[in-house]
Amino acid sequence: MRFLVVFLCGLCAAAAIGKLVPHVQWMSHHFGVSLGASGFAVSAVMLPGVLLGPFLGLAADRAGAKRVALAGLALLACASLGFTLAGSFALLVALRFAEGVGYSLSIVALTVLVVEGATARRQALALAVWSAFAPLGFALGQWGGAAAPALNPLPAVGLGHALALFLLTLCLAFMVPSNPRIAPSAAPGVFLAVVRHPPAMRTALAFGCATAVLLGAVALAPLVLAPRAGLSVSATAQLTALAALPGLLGRFASGWLLGSTTRPFIVFVSSGLVGCAFLVAALGLPLPLAAALGCFAAFQIAVGAMPGVMSAMLPWVAPGAGQLGTVSGLANQMITAGNLVAPPLVLAVYSLWGTGSAIALLLAVIAASVLLVAGVGAYRKPLAAGRGPG
Secondary structure (H helix, E strand, O other), X not given: OHHHHHHHHHHHHHHHHHOOHHHHHHHHHHHOOOHHHHHHHXXXXXXXXXXXXXXXXXHHHHHOHHHHHHHHHHHHHHHHHHHHHOOOHHHHHHHHHHHHHHHHHHHHXXXXXXXXXXXXXXXXXXXXXXXXXXXXXHHHHHHHHHOOOOOOOHHHHHHHHHHHHHHHHHHHHHHOOOOXXXXXXXXXXXXXXXXXXXXXXXXXXXXXXXXXXHHHHHHHHHHHHHHHHOOOHHHHHHHHHHHHOOHHHHHHHHHHXXXXXXXXXXXXXXXXXXXXXXXXXXXXXXXXXXXXXXXXHHHHHXXXXXXXXXXXXXXXXXXXXXXXXXXXXXXXXXXXXXXXXXXXXXXXXXXXXXXXXXXXXXHHHHHHHHHHHHOOHHHHOOOOXXXXXX
């Protein structure tokens, strides 16, 4: 029950990222801004994670994970409730930034709560499954946002999300005990210790690369497949979005494999190699649309296992047990940075040099992720129950 409550909190927090996506055009018309500015309002929720990720994670290490998770969820709920009063575009962007602070605070702290509540034998599985909260929450937020009234969606989107967050905050407060196995750290220099720790930094960078590939491929696929299928880019985007959903299975599969003491590095490299093959097949070969979508789904499953592995390894690459929040914040910083950079970069390469160059870029980022992880000695050790990376 503890894990379910924590997972639902992460799911509801991640819904903040996608809930305004269906209303980009409405915001542009309503506030009299460009589509680019309207898109910035959508992505502004990720800026605090990019700018402040490790420092927000440090708060969880210093003040305690549950306390910080509750504060983050409460801030996210209050900012969402403010949508009902958002009469200007500037206020909306400010509320989105506040949501981003609450989101990043809650996510890094909830990650620590997952570790605190899992037994040594179940820790890898719990963290790998936990990593599925982000893509699933984004999709749920997008679907929920689409259900809001078209004439003025902000009050419904804000109020509905705020109520769900307040309810889950109460569940977290009363149903998840404050009995941490990881004591809060009060030692100075925690942030520098994490940044200077090569396994933590390499893992965070690899995490950002892997998630960037997944999102970059989703942005690229409709443009590549639409001409072959004779469909509009919009219609093809809906099909590729559905084909990307099975990627969640990769997170669960990685947790099962790690739970069976399979070497993490083997799982990681195998996932990368298989993912590369299916990516080339899906976007680089002249396959029928159904076959291309099937290969794209297989690519999402294979590469989707890579974040699952890295999420499970976060406790192993932290310099100390009391620094997991800072490591989680560093990983969140790289993930959000990758998500912000990947779509425009991949699409720019596609527009300048074509499909082959865009695919090559994605393959190069997968290779970079694998090479980064190859330098982390902890990944070469089996995840045996109760043992550290030594």
